[in-house]
Amino acid sequence: MPESEIIVRLKDIHKTYMLDKVEVPALKGITTDIYKKRFNVFIGQSGSGKTTLLNIIGCIDTPSRGSIEICGQDVTALSDDELSDFRARHIGFVFQTFNLMPVLCAYENVEYPLLLTKTPASERRDKVLLALEKVGLLDHKDKLPNELSGGQRQRVAIARALVKKPALVLADEPTANLDHKTGKEIIELMQGIQASGETTFIFSTHDRNLVYNSEDLFMIMDGTIL
Amino acid sequence: MRTFTIAYRNIYRNTRRSLMTVLAIAVSSVSVLLFGGNILSIIYTLQTGYVRTSGHIHIYKSGYSRYGATNPAAYSLGDYEQVLRTITADPQLQSSVRAVMPFLYFQGIAGNFAADTSQAFSGIGILPSIFDRFAGWDDYHLKVTKTDISTGLKDADATGGVVGYGMADRLDLCGPLRLDDCPPRPEPKKKPGKNVPAMDFSALTESDFPAGTSAQDAGSARLDLLAATSGGAPNVVTLNVRKAMRMGSKAFNDGLIIMNLKLAQQLVCGRAEKKVTGLMLQLDHTKDIPQTLGRLRAILPGDDLEIKSFQEVRPMYGQTISMFATIFGFVAFIMGVIVLFTTVNTMSMSVMERINEIGTARALGLRRSDIMRQFVAEGFLLGVIGTTLGAVAALAISGAINWAEVTWTPPDYATPVFLSVHLFLQPLFLPACWLGLVAVATLSSLIPARNAARMMIVDALRHN
Numbered sequence: 078m079p080e081s082e083i084i085v086r087l088k089d090i091h092k093t094y095m096l097d098k099v100e101v102p103a104l105k106g107i108t109t110d111i112y113k114k115r116f117n118v119f120i121g122q123s124g125s126g127k128t129t130l131l132n133i134i135g136c137i138d139t140p141s142r143g144s145i146e147i148c149g150q151d152v153t154a155l156s157d158d159e160l161s162d163f164r165a166r167h168i169g170f171v172f173q174t175f176n177l178m179p180v181l182c183a184y185e186n187v188e189y190p191l192l193l194t195k196t197p198a199s200e201r202r203d204k205v206l207l208a209l210e211k212v213g214l215l216d217h218k219d220k221l222p223n224e225l226s227g228g229q230r231q232r233v234a235i236a237r238a239l240v241k242k243p244a245l246v247l248a249d250e251p252t253a254n255l256d257h258k259t260g261k262e263i264i265e266l267m268q269g270i271q272a273s274g275e276t277t278f279i280f281s282t283h284d285r286n287l288v289y290n291s292e293d294l295f296m297i298m299d300g301t302i303l
Numbered sequence: 304m305r306t307f308t309i310a311y312r313n314i315y316r317n318t319r320r321s322l323m324t325v326l327a328i329a330v331s332s333v334s335v336l337l338f339g340g341n342i343l344s345i346i347y348t349l350q351t352g353y354v355r356t357s358g359h360i361h362i363y364k365s366g367y368s369r370y371g372a373t374n375p376a377a378y379s380l381g382d383y384e385q386v387l388r389t390i391t392a393d394p395q396l397q398s399s400v401r402a403v404m405p406f407l408y409f410q411g412i413a414g415n416f417a418a419d420t421s422q423a424f425s426g427i428g429i430l431p432s433i434f435d436r437f438a439g440w441d442d443y444h445l446k447v448t449k450t451d452i453s454t455g456l457k458d459a460d461a462t463g464g465v466v467g468y469g470m471a472d473r474l475d476l477c478g479p480l481r482l483d484d485c486p487p488r489p490e491p492k493k494k495p496g497k498n499v500p501a502m503d504f505s506a507l508t509e510s511d512f513p514a515g516t517s518a519q520d521a522g523s524a525r526l527d528l529l530a531a532t533s534g535g536a537p538n539v540v541t542l543n544v545r546k547a548m549r550m551g552s553k554a555f556n557d558g559l560i561i562m563n564l565k566l567a568q569q570l571v572c573g574r575a576e577k578k579v580t581g582l583m584l585q586l587d588h589t590k591d592i593p594q595t596l597g598r599l600r601a602i603l604p605g606d607d608l609e610i611k612s613f614q615e616v617r618p619m620y621g622q623t624i625s626m627f628a629t630i631f632g633f634v635a636f637i638m639g640v641i642v643l644f645t646t647v648n649t650m651s652m653s654v655m656e657r658i659n660e661i662g663t664a665r666a667l668g669l670r671r672s673d674i675m676r677q678f679v680a681e682g683f684l685l686g687v688i689g690t691t692l693g694a695v696a697a698l699a700i701s702g703a704i705n706w707a708e709v710t711w712t713p714p715d716y717a718t719p720v721f722l723s724v725h726l727f728l729q730p731l732f733l734p735a736c737w738l739g740l741v742a743v744a745t746l747s748s749l750i751p752a753r754n755a756a757r758m759m760i761v762d763a764l765r766h767n
């Protein structure tokens with residue numbers, strides 16, 4: 078693989094939490110490269126460090142040690158505001174608990190990231206509608222999150238993550254709060270979008286059955302990648 | 304950003320709590336506005352009273368304020384006609400001065416010998432037509448009392464005057480003046496065998512009109528006024544009391560006689576040069592005082608004259624304002640504290656409930672400052688809604704109070720005055736209170752907003 082195809086480059090990432098003055102190592106030196114436009118799956122048991130690693134890749138947490146480069150940018154060197162802007166432009170999130178803004182309707186939730194990137198109003202509408210169409214929720218665009226089912230909410234969240242065409246979409250166990258069938262649909266949806274689009278997906282799960290056909294599997298165990 | 308849309312919807316989200324907060328802010332704002340509006344009414348009523356009875360600016364002979372009381376003859380104004388002419392001829396003063404009037408202030412004893420009563424009084428000689436013009440000053444459109452404060456005296460009526468209601472009662476003038484609401488008087492016990500009429504000191508008169516020439520008119524009463532002339536000799540004139548007036552302050556009501564300047568001068572100056580205590584100027588607007596003072600000092604011989612604003616002549620006015628300002632400041636402070644605690648409490652609860660949302664928003668790319676702005680906007684909106692509601696309520700309540708024409712009698716007053724609340728006497732009062740409370744609400748939300756902005760994203764996201 079050529080250098081230019083690398084989107085995330087992790088070098089000796091350590092993360093240690095302090096719990097009542099006891100050090101809890103969550104990540105123990107992770108070094109790996111993640112390639113563009115793939116559907117990357119991090120799989121590991123509960124407590125293995127998936128969330129911790131995805132948070133660090135998503136620039137919402139910092140490693141205790143090691144360096145991380147995203148799109149060629151050493152993000153450990155960025156200030157808090159610069160990191161905010163970096164996330165706003167390059168990273169989309171899909172959360173386990175959907176995390177839609179409860180006071181905004183589906184349409185507004187999807188529009189939200191575009192406001193952060195100061196996308197002109199003229200382009201916003203088309204982009205939002207396109208994103209909602211991709212996840213099949215055009216008919217529900219005016220509903221508030223609490224008027225949608227879990228699967229529908231997660232679809233809105235996927236539309237929200239994709240609408241700004243980020244380089245990277247991070248989905249930390251996005252199916253954990255869904256029943257198996259809906260979870261499968263969500264993964265198929267994401268894989269379909271990934272296959273047709275420009276975006277790199279990083280997806281984590283502890284459920285082996287969900288991801289039998291993934292091309293890029295990372296096994297995480299006890300804070301290390303096998 | 305959609306900061307205000309989101310803020311507004313979040314306020315709606317917890318309707319009950321927001322309503323309580325908005326109500327607390329509204330009640331604080333109503334209290335501040337009504338209380339302040341009432342104080343403004345009192346202060347401006349006081350000012351209107353001063354201005355109506357004694358104008359905005361007084362001109363005395365130099366030294367009067369220190370020595371005038373003990374040596375009125377030496378510190379009264381002899382060439383007042385000249386000063387008067389200078390003032391009325393000045394084009395610059397014409398634009399601000401509404402009326403000018405010489406006045407003569409003195410002390411004496413008034414006797415109603417028909418009823419065997421007498422008392423010490425304060426007398427003021429005035430030009431009736433100008434005095435009544437003074438009484439018509441109403442720059443603030445205030446309803447002060449139900450009673451008319453003009454004397455109704457005629458300039459040509461050289462021996463006419465009015466007394467306070469209390470004085471009329473004390474001197475037993477209720478009958479002659481046909482006052483129907485005097486309390487009944489016990490019959491004086493005549494001392495047996497000694498039916499000598501009380502000493503009539505009208506023999507002392509040094510008058511141009513010989514004593515007794517002005518016959519007593521029907522519906523009026525006669526008082527003999529005794530005072531010392533500037534030369535030090537006792538002098539007596541006869542006053543025809545045309546009516547008894549309800550005067551605001553109890554001291555005036557019980558002991559003031561307002562009379563034609565000619566009569567006062569006849570009593571105090573005798574056959575000597577006719578002098579006055581000073582001149583009163585009434586301006587169209589109180590705010591023109593400094594400018595008018597400046598002009599007067601420029602065109603009048605400043606060394607010979609004392610030119611003073613009514614605030615200087617009556618320090619109680621300024622003292623009253625500072626007293627009320629202090630009380631108002633205290634009340635406003637307490638209300639501000641209530642708004643502060645209410646807003647801090649509400650916003651803190653709001654932040655606690657939305658930790659997960661804060662984490663999500665930060666992950667999506669909001670900066671700390673954006674989070675801060677979001678919550679401050681909510682505090683600001685709560686403040687705006689609350690204070691606006693309060694202002695509207697205060698307007699309605701003040702309108703109702705003024706409409707109801709409730710009266711009260713201020714301390715040391717003889718007549719009741721209207722209890723009123725005026726929110727627009729000081730144009731900046733309402734906007735300043737509104738802004739002040741909105742600012743408190745906004746600033747109060749800074750603390751919870753800062754806590755929200757400082758959260759670690761991963762911790763906030765893990766929170767459910």
Ligand SMILES: Nc1ncnc2c1ncn2[C@@H]1O[C@H](COP(=O)(O)OP(=O)(O)OP(=O)(O)O)[C@@H](O)[C@H]1O
Pocket residue numbers: 094095096101102103121122123124125126127128129130283
């Ligand atoms: N804030 C924290 N403070 C202390 N320890 C933590 C903290 N967050 C995670 N850990 C610990 O770090 C390790 C990795 O946790 P992490 O949440 O990354 O695992 P995970 O693979 O996402 O698990 P799951 O599948 O249950 O979500 C665990 O041992 C966990 O107890």
Ligand SMILES: [Mg+2]
Pocket residue numbers: 127128129249250
């Ligand atoms: Mg996890």
